[in-house]
Amino acid sequence: MLTLTQLDKVYKTGTFGSSDLHAVRQVSLDVQRGEVVSLIGESGSGKSTIGKMVLHLLDSTGGSITFDGRDVTKLGFRARRDYYRKVQGVFQDPFSSFNPIYKVDRAFETLRRSYFPRVSSADWRKRLEDALGAVTLEPDDILGKFPHQLSGGQLQRLLIARALLLDIELLVADEIISMLDASTRIDVLNLLGELKGRGLGILFVTHDLSLGNYVSDRVVILYKGRVVERGDTSAVFDDPLHPYTRDLLASVPHLDRTWEEVEVEEAERTERLAGRCLYHEAVAGDGASDGGEVPDGVGLVEHAPGHFVGCFRKAAEEPCPAA
Numbered sequence: 001m002l003t004l005t006q007l008d009k010v011y012k013t014g015t016f017g018s019s020d021l022h023a024v025r026q027v028s029l030d031v032q033r034g035e036v037v038s039l040i041g042e043s044g045s046g047k048s049t050i051g052k053m054v055l056h057l058l059d060s061t062g063g064s065i066t067f068d069g070r071d072v073t074k075l076g077f078r079a080r081r082d083y084y085r086k087v088q089g090v091f092q093d094p095f096s097s098f099n100p101i102y103k104v105d106r107a108f109e110t111l112r113r114s115y116f117p118r119v120s121s122a123d124w125r126k127r128l129e130d131a132l133g134a135v136t137l138e139p140d141d142i143l144g145k146f147p148h149q150l151s152g153g154q155l156q157r158l159l160i161a162r163a164l165l166l167d168i169e170l171l172v173a174d175e176i177i178s179m180l181d182a183s184t185r186i187d188v189l190n191l192l193g194e195l196k197g198r199g200l201g202i203l204f205v206t207h208d209l210s211l212g213n214y215v216s217d218r219v220v221i222l223y224k225g226r227v228v229e230r231g232d233t234s235a236v237f238d239d240p241l242h243p244y245t246r247d248l249l250a251s252v253p254h255l256d257r258t259w260e261e262v263e264v265e266e267a268e269r270t271e272r273l274a275g276r277c278l279y280h281e282a283v284a285g286d287g288a289s290d291g292g293e294v295p296d297g298v299g300l301v302e303h304a305p306g307h308f309v310g311c312f313r314k315a316a317e318e319p320c321p322a323a
């Protein structure tokens with residue numbers, strides 16, 4: 001459904017845009033219907049920039065984004081409207097998504113005016129109630145209220161309901177639960193699970209590995225704007241290959257294992273992978289040059305079925321440890 005191919009974003013920074021900040025480098029990934037793909041990385045790794053490019057809130061500087069085969073990087077006004085029927089985003093801070101001086105109903109009214117001007121009031125009310133029901137909100141508890149009269153979790157679910165009114169096929173969920181308390185978090189996560197069950201594709205942006213592990217079918221690990229590893233969630237979490245992924249995972253406490261057990265496992269893995277780079281080994285094995293050429297066009301090699309890893313250097317400028 002959604003395919004990013006060698007997507008790039010360079011921000012112009014500094015006085016009069018004199019410097020370049022390469023925030024996203026050659027990122028390739030895809031999201032299919034009915035699956036959750038998590039984009040995981042530390043702050044500044046380029047996750048939100050990718051989400052915003054998918055949502056057409058930012059222009060890319062290279063590569064392509066296609067939705068059902070159609071390039072969506074250069075949509076005109078009308079085509080963009082159609083795209084937003086199918087693709088919507090929900091962001092971290094639900095409070096800033098609502099204008100505090102208007103009742104929350106206004107967010108739905110603007111949607112109705114833009115997309116459903118011919119729908120009767122009775123029909124609209126029914127659709128609204130269905131969408132609110134899908135996110136387990138009672139219309140009478142919510143409608144007619146100002147944003148400050150609702151909790152963060154209620155507002156976040158309202159935003160998801162608003163997206164659902166459009167019959168979306170892809171949701172970009174950017175850190176949508178990081179501002180919610182623990183009990184509301186699980187409600188929203190379970191809601192995402194339900195929506196996925198109904199065929200929605202979700203690009204889930206998070207810096208939280210545990211969340212990524214909990215919700216996703218596949219994960220994409222991003223470091224300094226590059227994909228360093230991606231694959232089925234269990235493959236990446238059970239056998240992290242890239243040094244960055246291993247560092248990330250080693251820093252997460254495990255409820256089911258002691259630190260000692262984790263340390264032994266990690267020491268074994270470190271010994272197995274020391275001084276190696278699976279990417280360059282695979283490239284050399286293929287008879288390709290070892291000079292940083294990209295054999296598959298995305299800078300990753302498939303180490304095991306569905307499990308891809310990039311060069312073991314930790315930044316594009318650094319030398320490969322195996323070089």
Ligand SMILES: Nc1ncnc2c1ncn2[C@@H]1O[C@H](COP(=O)(O)OP(=O)(O)OP(=O)(O)O)[C@@H](O)[C@H]1O
Binds near residue numbers: 012
């Ligand atoms: N509008 C902008 N102009 C210039 N640089 C930007 C802009 N937005 C983001 N950046 C820079 O691009 C890089 C990636 O930022 P981005 O917000 O995509 O990262 P992130 O992984 O989503 O981080 P976080 O989890 O903190 O939101 C960072 O170095 C950031 O400072």
